[in-house]
Amino acid sequence: MIKEDKKTKRPFDLWESIFLVSGVFSFVVCVLLIANYFQINRADPVNTKVLNALIERLEQDESDQALRTEIREFDLLARKAYFTNQWQIRFGGYLLLAGVLVCILAALMIDAKKTKVKEIELPVKKTYVLTQRNARKWLSAGGLMLAVTAMVFAYITHKNMEDPVSGEASTGNDRNTFVDPESNRSDDLSPDTTQFAVADTAKADTVKKLVFNPLDYPTAAMKNNFPTFRGAGAIGLSHKNNAPVSWDGASGRNIKWKTAVPLPGMNSPIVWGNFVFLTGANEVKQEVYCFNKNTGKIIWKTNVPKSTQSPKVSDDTGHAAASAATDGENVYAVFSNGDIAAIDHAGKMIWSGNLGVPDKSYGHSSSLIVYFDKLIVQYDQKKGSNLMALDTKTGKTIWSTPRKVKSSWSSPSIVNTGSRVEILVLADPGLSSYDPATGKQLWSINCTSGEVGPSIAYANGIAFAVNEYAKLAAIKVGDQPTILWENNDYLSDVPSPVATKDFLFVATSYGEVACYNTKSGEEYWVHDFEAGIYSSPMIVGKLVYLMDRKGTMHIFKAEKKFTLVGEPMLGEKSDYTPAFADGQVFIRAGNNLYCIGK
Amino acid sequence: MKKSIYILFFILSAIFAFQSFPVNAENRFPKPEFEQGHIQPETITPSPRLLLLEYLDVAVLITALSLISYFILKKRSRKLVFWTSVFSVLYFGFYREGCVCSIGAIQNVTLALFKDDYHIPLTAFLFFIIPLIYTLLFGRTFCAGICPLGALQDIVGLKPMPIEAWLEKVLGIFPFIYLGLAVLFAATGTDFVICRYDPFVGFFRLDASFTMFMIGGLFLIAGVFIARPYCRFLCPYGALLNIISRFSFKHMTITPETCINCRLCENACPYGAINMPVQLKEKEKTETVVRRYILLSIMVPIFIFTGGFLASNFSSGFAHVNPKVKLAKELKNNTNYGMGEKEALEITAFRSSGQSMDELNLEVAKIEKEFYLGSWILGGFTGLVFGLMLISLTVFKYHPDYSPNKATCHSCARCMEFCPVKPGVL
Amino acid sequence: MSAEEKNIKLTRRDFVRKGIQFSILGGIGVMAGGLLPKLVGQEYVWQIDTKKCTHCGRCATSCIKTPSAVKCFHAFDMCGYCDLCGGYFRQGVKNLNTGAENQLCPTAAITRQFIEEPFFEYHIQKDLCIGCAKCVKGCEAFGNGSLQLQVDQSICDNCNECSIARDCPSNAISRVPSGKSYLMQGINWKNET
Known part of the structure; x- marks a missing residue:
């Protein structure tokens, strides 16, 4: 006890x-x-x-x-x-x-x-039938609750769910449609010379709400691709920085493919998704080509019928000097006689028209660029220069702004200053900025003269304009633009300059390249590559890629000191600006298109 | 200095490139020929587990199943069942690290049935089918102590608390929904959800994501008080065995002889799987029962349709789990997987794959169609289970003695210890 | 209810039971028969197809094992024994020495061994390698691509569904027969593993 x-x-x-x-x-x-x-x-x-x-x-x-x-x-x-x-x-x-x-x-x-046998509760628990009834009741209640929850949940999520991905089987992956509030402007602004034939597929009046952020320019999709001459925004900046630095045209080392381009053209390749686009033309034919990015095979070539006789052009401009542009849905091309066309990525013509035969010497060469639903065309000529925005879906003119400038051969750039997006266009007498939504001129500054060929460079709020026999000017953009500094030691008449935040690179057509401090204009270095340069340099990561007229790519560091990284030779003459994709470079040279890389 | 190195590098690479072409077109730098007789080592690639050992697993499974069935049905020994559980946790759990497992094998079988390009290994198939056959023969002896997940929970189930019968029934529908979902995802080649959300496999491997460890820990802690929460309220293989076990040829009994209705086993079962004796006088009026029965039978198609309709609303939600569908959606909406500036790896990979958007969309359309059909079937199946459960709750099953509920009994043999009747005594 | 009636009822129930029992057996049999052509007597293991691999680095983080069962394997047959090894050195390194500031590998799992002028041999320390693919990317970009990511089959748990395969952006991981469990390139296999 x-x-x-x-x-x-x-x-x-x-x-x-x-x-x-x-x-x-x-x-x-x-x-x-x-x-x-x-x-x-x-x-x-x-x-x-x-x-x-x-x-x-x-x-x-x-x-x-x-x-x-x-x-x-x-x-x-x-x-x-x-x-x-x-x-x-x-x-x-x-x-x-x-x-x-x-x-x-x-x-x-x-x-x-512990003792295993537990106490037995008396009296006997619920009877069988009672238990069953109870279970039935609760099971029904549970089932009902489940169903109601499912229903509520389905209702809430229905908005996201109702739109299965495959609903729209299309090549486009950047389907922003945008009509700005002022788009009800009548068509009277469009020049009389512009007549458009709209193919049946394009519905002119599908007005959708604004679904993009105008400040989201360039879009991620644009950065992933190479939608325009000199890259997204046309400022000479590649958003892919893993381009190969060595190849050899003679042995074929690191050259993935090489495909002959049927017709000549002074335009440069652009890349979207699995496609590389080029255009080509002679006096009788105008064509747009789509190459398979991986194999180099021509997937399609689409003829853009000549609506009028081509004007006389000089040999180094040709009939297809303007590079095409794409927005992921269509590719847009313009030719020497003002013929302009939109072709979808399957090769089908969506719309085509004529902008009027340009009245200028050498031939038209300003490349196209897309701003969301607008195709921007710089159309500077002897009389009646203007900047236009065409509806990418239909080709109708959305706005057209007259410009008091002389003929120019440069291409428009679109820059995002952080607070707004501006179209920058260079021509004698200066640099002008336009609102891409409305076409209104935002500001303008006199900074150049003569027959302007190079397009601008832009970085960090500063635009750089250069022209032979004029000067190099660094312009702080904004409603009150100011010239930060000027220089006229090294001037270009064909290649466009490029700039990073700190360095500006000016390539000249006679082969000298100069590097400046973007803010002060201090000259850091000058290097003579001893070969003419028509192609525009490109910033690729921390490197600058510059093609000379002999077909040698000069790759050097975008640095204060000149450091050569490589000089791979292609062995064919190239006056074209290369396009960059992930790990690959596309170069038009001679009569061929090359893909460098793996 | 650095410049010279680079120039040297490029000259060298150029020379190498020219030399290498006729020998090996792939290599930028040719394999050197060593002058001082260095011998190049060989690449060592450790082999996977021997195939023989995989078949050994099957042999162990069969032996263990036979033994445990013998322990339960003939020896009637809880102790032996317990030690078999310990063995299973050690062998199938910690040694085999929870893979291959019968629960997961559901998905392999489904995938093999629905996708032409998948070939199912014999071992996975055997792991799926052998417990099914044993269950048909002897009841859920697999659950009792062979399944490492069940065995683990059985061992930690120290202070089981009884659950209301109705709650048990309501929660009992979830294994079927889980089974349906697992089959849907496996059949579309999307995902093996059972394996992905296996709460215990992390313990066996001593390696898992933090979340899975947390979920597993919660299951184990809950398992101390609620016996085998995963087995009873989630396990999809348990749902299959639940049905098969109802029709088993043999099944364990609480008493070896005739039940004396002493009520000692009444609280013995931690799973609430003991049928209490029913008196015939409890029976409701036949007309009421028959009317209810007919009413419910008519309702079953409605349940099926409602379930199917409800689930079909979620079909694109389900489809979104599929990486391909997700990729297409991200591309279409240009959301870049919420990565912002830097392009998502999936998109980069897609772009470099050379597949066109059209091809992807076609593929995705096919997957979405499968999901649409699949979610109708899933919903319909859930409705059917729900209806059948209700029907089974209206049927009067007469049993005068304490007997195990063959569907939910895990054959753990605990109740036998409570039975005072010894074989051959009466 | 007479005893006889009860008997009949019981036998009827038994009959239904038997029917269901055998139909379940039959069902299992039919399923087995249906799967017969797809049954294979060999095991499958997970492996990376080096041709599809984009060296994204997810192998290091997605594996249920820490560190990952994916390791860097060196195909010596392909190696150029470069002094300036793209897999060993960070990009733009000026001094070709083994200092930590020059090494690409975050865990220093690659050792560099001088053989003879100008050749160096590189070895992977398996127990240090975490499968991050940095070296693989470097070797692919600047060298022969002899460094390759592979699932080390002696470490891999061979999960029913590989969690790296699920996360792999380029679908490079697939089930391969265990008899041919490595998909490396450029190795002259003396004897198949």
Whole structure:
């Protein structure tokens, strides 16, 4: 009896204390493991920001031995921490497992000591029928609830769900349709010379609400592709920075394919998705070509019927000097006689028309560019220059703004200043900016003269205009544009300049390239490549790619010091600006289109 | 200095390139010929697990199933069942790390049935089918202690609390919905959801995502108080076995001889799977029952249709789980997987794959069609299960003794320990 | 209800039972028969097709194992033994030495060994490699592509559905017969693994 008492008084027996201790142990290990888990996530060796920052600093100053040692020590520490953490997690896992096992074992032992036979509650529980009825009731209620929840959920999510992806099987992946509030403007602005034949597929009056953010320019899709001459926005900037730096035309090394282009044309390739586009024309025929990006095969060529006789053009302009543009749905092309056409990516003509035969010497060469639903055409000529926006779906003129300028051969650029998007157009006597939505001239500044060929460069709020026999001017854009600095040492009459935030590169047609500070105009370096240059340089990541007329690509660093990275030779003459896609470069040279890369 | 290195590099690479062409057109830099006799090491590629060992797993499965069936039906020993559970957790769980498993094999079988390009390994098929056959023969002895997931929960189920019978019934519909979903996703080649959301496999591997560990931990902790929460209210394979077990040739009994209605086993079952004795006098009026029965039978098609209709509303939601459909949607809406400036890897990969948007859209249209049909079937199936459950709740099943509910009994053999009747005593 | 009637009722119920039992058996049999042409007596394992791999780096994070079962494998047969190794050095490195600031590998899992002028041999430390593909990308871009990502079959748990395969943007991971469990390029296999 006394013994019994003692037993009940004792707070824990052996198994109970084991249970308690192992339970607490497991809990502590568990907490530690969770803490460690978050630590290991922070110490991800792949994305060590600190280390990368340190290395970047080292790149600035290579001689810093102390920094070098610091990096090595930090790296060692970081790796040690990572692997120790991993070891801790593994070891902690085993500890926890052991703890839980002991805990369960103890609990089982405690359980085994207790009497198995439980007390029987009297009276007898619910009867069979009652239980069944209850279960039926609740099952029905549960089912109903499930159905109602499903219904409510379906209703709420219906908006997102009703539109299955495959609803619109189309090549387009950037289907922004936009009609701005002022689009009810009558057609009286459109020049009489513009007549359009609209193919049946295009519905002229499908007015949809604004579904894009005008400030989202260039769009991600545009950056992923190469929609225009000199890239998205036509400012000479490639958004892909993994272009190959070496190839060789003679041996075919690193050249994926090479395809002959049927008709000549001074225009440069553009890329969208799986397609590369070019145009070509002679006095009797005008064609648009679509190449398979991976194989180089011509997927289709579409003839753009000549609506009127082509004017006389000089040999180095030709009948298809303006590069095509695409918006992911159609590709747009313009030819020397003012014929303009939209062709979808399957090769079907959507609309075509004529802008009137341009009245200027050499021939028309201003490339096209797309701003959401508008195709922007710079049409500068001896008399009646204007800038137009055509509806990409129908070809109808949305707006047309007359320009008091002389003939020009440069191409329009579209820049995003952060607060708005502007079309920048260069011609004698200066640089003008237009609102892409309405066509209203925002500002204009006198900065050039003569027969303007090069287009502008733009970076970080500064536009750069250059022309032979005129000057190089850096213009701070905005409602009150100002010329920051000027220079006239190295001037170009064909290639356009390019700029990064800090550096401006001016390539001249006689082969010299100059690098300037964008803000001060300080000349950093000049290099003579000893070959003429007609192609425009392109900024690709931290490099500048510049094709000379002999077919050698000069790749140098966009840096304060001239550093040559490579000079791969193609072996065919090229006066065209290359197009860049992911890991690939497309170069028109001679009568061929080349794909460089894998 | 650096310039010279680069120039050297390019000269070298150019020379190499020219040399390499006739030898090996692929390599930019040719394999060197060592003058000092260095021998190039071989690439070591460790082999996967031996095929023989995979078949050993099947043999272990069969042996374990035979043994546990023997322990339950003949030996009537909870202790032996417990130790088999421990073995299963160790072998199928910790040693085999939860793969291959019968629950997951549902998806392999489904995928093999629906997709031509998938070939199912014999072991996966055997793991699916052997427990089904054993269940048809002996009841859910697989659940009792062979399935590592069930065994693990059985071991931690220390303080089980009884659940209201009606709640048990209501929750009992979820395994069927889960089964339907798993089959839908597997049949469309989208995902193996059962494996992806297996709460316990992380413990067996001592490696899983944090979320899965949390979910698994919650299941285990809940499992201390609610016996086998995963098995009863989620396990899709359990749903299959639930049905088959109802018609099993043999099944364990609580008592070895005749039940003396001593009521000692009444609270023994942690799963609430013991049928209490029913008196004939409890029976409702035949007309009421028959009327209800007929009414419900008529309702079943309505349930099926409603379920199908409701689920079909979610078809594009389900389809969105499919990576291809998601890709097409992201491309179409230009949302770039919410990555902002940097292009999503999927989109980059798609662009470099050379597949055109049209081809993708065609493929996606096909998948979406499958999902639309599939979600009608899924909904209809859920409605059918719901209706049949209601019907089974109206049928009067007469049993005078305490007996296991063959559908939900996990054959864990706990109740036997409570039975005072010993074989051959009466 | 007479005893006889009860008997008849019981036998009828038994008959239905038997019917269902055998139809379940039959069902299983039919399914087995249907799957017979698709049954294969070999196991399948997961492997990366190096031709499709885009070295996106997800293998390091998506595997249920930490560190990932995907490792970098070196096809020595393809290696050019370059001094300036695109897989070993960060881009634009000026000093070709083994300093941490020059190394591309975040875990220093590649060792560089001088063989003879101008050749260097590179070895992967399996236990340090986390499968991040940085070196693979570098070697692919600047070298022969001899560094390749592969699933190490001795580490891989062979999940029913590979969680990396699900996350792989280029569908490079697929089931391959376990008899031919590596899909590397440029190796002159002496004996098939």
